[in-house]
Amino acid sequence: MAKTLRTAVIGAGAISLEHLPFLSTSHRCELAAIVDLSPVSAEIATRKFGGVPYTDVDEMLDRERPDIVHVLTPPHTHGFLVSKSLAAGAHVLCEKPMSPTAEEAEKLLAEAAAAGRHLIENHNYRFNDEVLALREIIDEGRIGAVREVDIRMALPIRDAGSRFADANLPNAIHSMPAGVLHDFITHLSYLMIDLAGVRHFERVIAAMSNHGGGDLFTFDDLDALLISRADVAGPETDETPVHGRIRFSCRTSPDLFSLTVRGADGEASTDIFHPHLDVVIDRPGGPQLTPIVNHLVNGVGLARSGARNFGRKLLQHTPYHGLVRFLDQTYTALGADLEPPVTADDVLSAARLVDAIVAAGTREERS
Ligand SMILES: NC(=O)c1ccc[n+]([C@@H]2O[C@H](COP(=O)([O-])OP(=O)(O)OC[C@H]3O[C@@H](n4cnc5c(N)ncnc54)[C@H](O)[C@@H]3O)[C@@H](O)[C@H]2O)c1
Numbered sequence: 001m002a003k004t005l006r007t008a009v010i011g012a013g014a015i016s017l018e019h020l021p022f023l024s025t026s027h028r029c030e031l032a033a034i035v036d037l038s039p040v041s042a043e044i045a046t047r048k049f050g051g052v053p054y055t056d057v058d059e060m061l062d063r064e065r066p067d068i069v070h071v072l073t074p075p076h077t078h079g080f081l082v083s084k085s086l087a088a089g090a091h092v093l094c095e096k097p098m099s100p101t102a103e104e105a106e107k108l109l110a111e112a113a114a115a116g117r118h119l120i121e122n123h124n125y126r127f128n129d130e131v132l133a134l135r136e137i138i139d140e141g142r143i144g145a146v147r148e149v150d151i152r153m154a155l156p157i158r159d160a161g162s163r164f165a166d167a168n169l170p171n172a173i174h175s176m177p178a179g180v181l182h183d184f185i186t187h188l189s190y191l192m193i194d195l196a197g198v199r200h201f202e203r204v205i206a207a208m209s210n211h212g213g214g215d216l217f218t219f220d221d222l223d224a225l226l227i228s229r230a231d232v233a234g235p236e237t238d239e240t241p242v243h244g245r246i247r248f249s250c251r252t253s254p255d256l257f258s259l260t261v262r263g264a265d266g267e268a269s270t271d272i273f274h275p276h277l278d279v280v281i282d283r284p285g286g287p288q289l290t291p292i293v294n295h296l297v298n299g300v301g302l303a304r305s306g307a308r309n310f311g312r313k314l315l316q317h318t319p320y321h322g323l324v325r326f327l328d329q330t331y332t333a334l335g336a337d338l339e340p341p342v343t344a345d346d347v348l349s350a351a352r353l354v355d356a357i358v359a360a361g362t363r364e365e366r367s
Pocket residue numbers: 010011012013014015016035036037038041057072073074075077095096097122124183
């Protein structure tokens with residue numbers, strides 16, 4: 001019989017509005033408390049979603065003894081809040097980026113292991129419909145062995161009105177090693193690891209730039225090339241290198257979060273912000289008809305996606321829908337004392353890839 005977990009949330013800001021609807025309605029948990037430094041934020045959140053409001057994390061941990069704590073505060077506060085929650089005997093689900101460096105992530109994961117608790121970073125986009133569809137195409141062998149993964153994100157982070165562009169009230173993310181890029185780079189890295197099926201890229205070449213200039217942004221642009229194995233030559237085997245490309249830009253529009261996976265026998269692509277699925281594979285009719293059938297099949301699919309995405313807009317099925325699936329699977333696993341869907345190894349592998357990209361990107365910038 002699955003256990004109902006007693007839950008506490010630390011941080012009642014923007015992302016809490018994506019966690020709290022699940023936590024206040026799921027039968028897998030009981031929302032015990034919401035903590036925020038702002039008493040008003042804590043009060044408003046508890047009135048809407050339930051639980052007891054707190055402004056003091058220690059007091060909440062002491063009184064409520066939660067089974068699991070969601071750490072939803074700005075990144076520079078994650079480390080000490082995760083440590084406190086683990087020390088109080090709770091599992092922790094922490095927003096990304098959990099830590100500024102892989103070394104810090106490793107330290108927190110060691111604390112969790114020593115306490116016999118799970119420490120889980122939010123890898124929500126892995127659980128979006130379209131990412132799961134790509135995963136299924138790969139797992140079914142429809143595009144053959146994965147050889148290249150291309151992940152691109154474009155967001156107007158420097159435009160007036162962006163939460164990152166206010167010089168009078170600088171967003172805390174600016175203090176992270178990759179500056180604002182740190183807000184996105186965890187997503188780009190865990191998706192790369194998942195889709196490429198590669199935990200460690202031997203070669204990482206990256207350029208991080210501040211194309212827009214000024215002092216507020218350390219970087220606003222990322223271009224990274226990843227190669228899984230540097231030293232393999234010869235016929236195709238499981239060891240054949242996989243290439244990855246990660247790109248972030250704020251100088252193109254419209255907003256974009258595209259994923260393309262190229263295999264030995266075909267390719268599949270989607271966009272998390274504008275969901276659709278394109279699959280280019282061998283089709284019945286031989287090499288002459290294959291491109292035409294691919295166009296027809298994908299054309300019909302694109303038209304259907306247009307209609308489906310209109311329906312999703314009406315139903316407010318946002319790009320955060322994967323977060324709800326991730327939370328549901330996590331609570332199901334923890335309630336049954338099973339391994340959660342984002343493992344310690346997933347968290348550490350993503351943190352190490354982020355580290356490698358940042359190290360390569362800043363090396364390039366210094367030279
Ligand atoms: N997974 C995603 O797709 C996604 C999307 C957006 C944000 N995030 C992440 O979520 C985290 C929070 O982002 P946000 O946009 O909600 O920030 P926010 O600034 O809107 O909210 C943060 C809240 O935490 C509170 N807070 C800060 N320090 C605290 C402390 N020591 N104790 C208690 N409360 C404290 C603040 O008062 C504020 O209400 C960040 O790590 C961000 O990168 C993730």
